[in-house]
Amino acid sequence: MFVPKSNFLWHWLADRLTRHRSVMLMIVVESHGSSPGKPGAKMAATANGECFGTIGGGALESAMLKEARAALQEIAFEPRLRRLQHHVAEDGEASGMICGGEQTVLQYPCRQDQSALFRSLADNPQGVLTLSPACIAFDDAQTLPESCRFTRQGDNDWLYRESVGWSKQAYIIGGGHVSLALSRILATLDFDITVIDERENLDTLTRNSYARQKLKLPYRNVGNAIPEGNQVYVFIMTHSHYADQKIAEHLAGKKVAYLGVLGSRKKIAHLKAKLAETLSCDELQRIRGPIGLPIHSHTPEEIAVSIAAELIQISNSANSAPCLLSD
Known part of the structure; x- marks a missing residue:
């Protein structure tokens, strides 16, 4: 029997957190135009360069991996949103890609003591993952009517929820x-x-x-x-x-x-x-x-x-x- 592809990412994350102090989880939470990464796309990376998944490939992904490795060296790195435009513009940050559109990537540092949460994500067929500046949580008793939902009032006031497993x-x-x-x-x-x-x-x-x-x-x-x-x-x-x-x-x-x-x-x-x-x-x-x-x-x-x-x-x-x- 096949399992959701996302489960492989959660298994990978849980496994790496048993060997590393922290791992960076990156999620595309917003996407507009012809951006290569669509909402829900994910990638995880360790400080020594191991990675799993994709958030669109190309120059954007390379830059995000470089940022992740550097951020994981910081002891007090907090979750943050990165809005990237895939063209040269006066507002926002250019991604180095020229495909057009833009996307927002959530950079979320995961700690060693959260490995059990990711094991639970990997082992459950369905549930809702919630991320906010304050915490990350998984509830296997919840469902969402859509694949994911992102709300934002400001850089430090946002909420991302996603149906994980079989949607x-x-x-x-x-x-x-x-x-x-x-x-x-x-x-x-x-x-x-x-x-x-x-x-x-x-x-x-x-x-x-x-x-x-x-x-x-x-x-x-x-x-x-x-x-x-x-x-x-x-x-x-x-x-x-x-x-x-x-x-x-x-x-x-x-x-x-x-x-x-x-x-x-x-x-x-x-x-x-x-x-x-x-x-x-x-x-x-x-x-x-x-x-x-x-x-x-x-x-x-x-x-x-x-x-x-x-x-x-x-x-x-x-x-x-x-x-x-x-x-």
Whole structure:
């Protein structure tokens, strides 16, 4: 079973804190324009030059690593925010990059006695990490409706909160070859994956080691297994066109981030024509199909790539808000 990539960072941090007095944690908390580091991007570094993760690469990252190593030599270094512009400007500090945009990086020194906290972060599947000038804390009983949230009143009055572990949930209905290929690629994108199928002894489902949950349920009961939420993504790809139609009809009223049906344009047109007989216009418009970007994909692996690309496109579109910002 795959674990969130962020867990590797927490393991690394906890391990290094057992051997070093302090480690610098750097988090991108704000990002505008074409900045290479997006909110939630992280990197940690030790005073002797070891590092893990990335906050965008290039000149910015090199400068931040140099600053981190120097700061860790100071006994009383306090958390601070660094606003960097990726172009030459009169206000703000230039990052040395010319890609445009700007980002704010939180430099947070972590102490040796906080290693247990990072072990807890690494070992828990979900929770909320909170950082402020006064403290760092993790609560595995909390959740956030978004990936991260940053508020700032001043340089010494700010709060950063982030959903750690699994934040995006994928529910793949149907356990066939495309389901297996999609599970593989969504695992690398930090999705918590659940696959649902009603068939017995399905080889592709047995071989699916990427899903955290594999449920055998009659398709008529699938709605009870899928929650609502703006981090919930649902993919309908059963072995039956009729089953796809009935499941889509049943789930159309669910408030989820994504609800899509796998199939050709002809199949989806027929499915939507049938659904139009029972669903409202709003419900019908919630159903995406054919899912995936039109890249002439044919194999299960190519189809999975096209679907993942569509999700990335949606997530990175101008209208998406992966991190809520406020002043």
